[in-house]
Amino acid sequence: MRKPKKIxxxxxxxxxxxxxxxxxxxxxxxxxxxxxGIRVNIKPEIPSKKSLExxxxxxxxxxxxxxxxxxxxxxxxxxxxEDSEAPKAKKSPLKNFENxxxxxxxxxxNVIVIVNNPCIEFWFLLHFEKTSKYFETCLKAETQLKKxxxxxxxxxxxxxxxxxxxxxxxxxxxxTAIDNSFALGYFExxxxxxxxxxxxxxxxxxxxxxxxx
Numbered sequence: 001m002r003k004p005k006k007i008x009x010x011x012x013x014x015x016x017x018x019x020x021x022x023x024x025x026x027x028x029x030x031x032x033x034x035x036x037g038i039r040v041n042i043k044p045e046i047p048s049k050k051s052l053e054x055x056x057x058x059x060x061x062x063x064x065x066x067x068x069x070x071x072x073x074x075x076x077x078x079x080x081x082e083d084s085e086a087p088k089a090k091k092s093p094l095k096n097f098e099n100x101x102x103x104x105x106x107x108x109x110n111v112i113v114i115v116n117n118p119c120i121e122f123w124f125l126l127h128f129e130k131t132s133k134y135f136e137t138c139l140k141a142e143t144q145l146k147k148x149x150x151x152x153x154x155x156x157x158x159x160x161x162x163x164x165x166x167x168x169x170x171x172x173x174x175x176t177a178i179d180n181s182f183a184l185g186y187f188e189x190x191x192x193x194x195x196x197x198x199x200x201x202x203x204x205x206x207x208x209x210x211x212x213x
Contacts, residue, residue: 013068013207014041018059020050024073024120026159030167040207043067052079052093056100063108070111071202072104077118077138080193098189112205114198115187121145123199124152124166126180127173134195174212178203 017028025044032042045062047054055072062070074097083094104111116122119138125131128148135141146152149169159166170177181200188194203212 012039012041014043014066015207016062016065016067016070017042017044018055018062018070018072019044019046020055020075020078021120022046022156023154023159026156027120027166030160030165033165034167034171035211038208038211040068052082052097052100056104059104059111060108063111068110068207069205070108071114072111073114073116073120073199075117075119075138076115076187076192076196077136080117094192101187112201113187114201115196116198117187117192117194117196122195123177123181123197124149124170126197127170127177130176130180130183132184132195134193174203178212 019025028042028044047058059070059072079093079097083092086093101113104113118135118141121138121141125141125145178200181197184196186198187196
């Protein structure tokens with residue numbers, strides 16, 4: 001008697017995200033809510049403590065679990081601010097980040113570090129304009145963004161409103177934002193204060209790129 005063939009079920013890829021703010025969580029939740037065809041589980045997490053070290057440790061921990069990829073989305077304006085305020089005798093927060101990033105890239109193949117400078121709002125802005133202007137603070141980037149999203153606010157109501165959430169507001173311009181993000185290049189230790197947005201690394205990942213071509 002012929003043995004029945006074993007049915008192999010494809011495992012659905014799963015992405016973990018380590019972020020330091022609710023805006024990133026809401027944006028990722030709306031991405032998943034609106035792109036129903038994406039066969040990827042998306043799980044954003046905010047560390048109970050939001051220090052750079054805590055985020056790094058959580059990324060390392062998640063990388064050893066069941067996730068296909070672990071993304072660390074970091075707003076660099078916070079790191080640069082802490083660096084400027086740190087006592088000279090204390091180790092530089094920016095240097096710490098550079099070391100964490102280098103370690104993750106070298107030793108954790110399923111981890112992708114995404115740097116936004118100054119913050120996630122710069123990613124939103126790139127949907128509307130191609131710019132390499134460096135905004136020193138997130139507030140300045142938000143001010144520019146409000147020229148296009150006049151009622152923009154960092155609230156759950158604004159980000160997750162049914163049929164008018166943040167992802168839907170930006171969806172038609174997503175490919176423009178990906179191109180603008182890519183054009184800025186990537187984080188450089190020698191030039192940490194340049195405008196950058198590495199969100200294209202998410203949308204161009206092996207598991208998602210076919211959905212957003």
